[in-house]
Amino acid sequence: MIESGNYIFQAQSMNPLGGGTWHLTSTYTMEASDGVFRAYLPYFGRAYNAEYGGDGGIEFDGKPEELEIEKEHEKREIIVTFEIGDGNDRYDGILWVGASGYGTLVVNSQNRQSICYYAYIKESQD
Numbered sequence: 406m407i408e409s410g411n412y413i414f415q416a417q418s419m420n421p422l423g424g425g426t427w428h429l430t431s432t433y434t435m436e437a438s439d440g441v442f443r444a445y446l447p448y449f450g451r452a453y454n455a456e457y458g459g460d461g462g463i464e465f466d467g468k469p470e471e472l473e474i475e476k477e478h479e480k481r482e483i484i485v486t487f488e489i490g491d492g493n494d495r496y497d498g499i500l501w502v503g504a505s506g507y508g509t510l511v512v513n514s515q516n517r518q519s520i521c522y523y524a525y526i527k528e529s530q531d
Contacts, residue, residue: 407483407502408474411529412437414500414510414522421450422518433522435498435510438529442469442489450518463512463520465491469498502526 406412414435418428427449435444446463469487476483485500495515502508510522 406526406528407485410437410440413527413529414508414524415527416446416510416522416524418523419447419449420521420523421448422520423451424449435500435522436529440468442467442487446512446522448517448520450520452517463496463514465489465496467491 414437416429416433416435418426420426429447433446435442435446443466444463448461448463452461467489469489471486471488473486474483475486481504483502485498485502487498487500489496489498494517497513499511500508501510506526508524508526510524511519512522513519
């Protein structure tokens with residue numbers, strides 16, 4: 406599913422740098438579909454440079470640059486690394502997906518502190 410490039414990372418909780426774990430009750434996702442990544446994820450943490458009137462979340466929609474997919478056979482996981490921009494910010498993402506279907510996404514930003522999301526990965530219906 407990850408190698409096909411069609412999956413949905415549906416966040417269940419997040420952990421801002423220097424903060425506790427927040428359990429999410431609304432639907433927040435990062436979806437990969439035919440080479441395009443779309444994310445709508447909440448953000449809590451320190452912003453170094455924030456756009457006036459911005460919504461505060463992590464959102465992007467486009468083709469990632471420097472996309473790499475690596476299999477770790479001994480750990481039974483897949484690691485996806487990517488870079489993507491939204492016009493106002495640039496994100497580096499690292500997604501670890503285990504054999505159980507659960508994953509961890511770490512998002513590093515030029516303008517904000519890092520944040521970590523935990524989720525179940527499911528197949529995209531596209």
